[in-house]
Amino acid sequence: MNVRKGSTVWVPDKELAWIPAEVIDSDDKFVQIVTDSGKTVFVSAEKLCPRDADEDELGGFEDMTRLTYLNEPGVLYNIRRRYALNDIY
Secondary structure (H helix, E strand, O other), X not given: OOOOOOOEEEEEEOOOEEEEEEEEEEOXXXXXXXXXXXXXXXXXXXXXXXXXXXXXXXXXXXXHHHOOOOOHHHHHHHHHHHHHOOOOO
16 A cells, blocks of 8 residues: 555554554655554554545445445444444435
């Protein structure tokens, strides 16, 4: 995955499965990110998944094929968001 400064990504987490983050810096081997909780970490670019930029603005996508990045964390986040809004169908 090609990551640039300012890119929004999903980062694997032991407790929550995936957490949202933003890329601060990157080099050949590692990417420096800041999570939504403010924690700064270095991770391998291979472990990151791209995140839809507008997924927080909408109430989730009714049709998941409209997701820009159809990956595990994006699908799980969309389902969780739709259930929270009681709009699962």
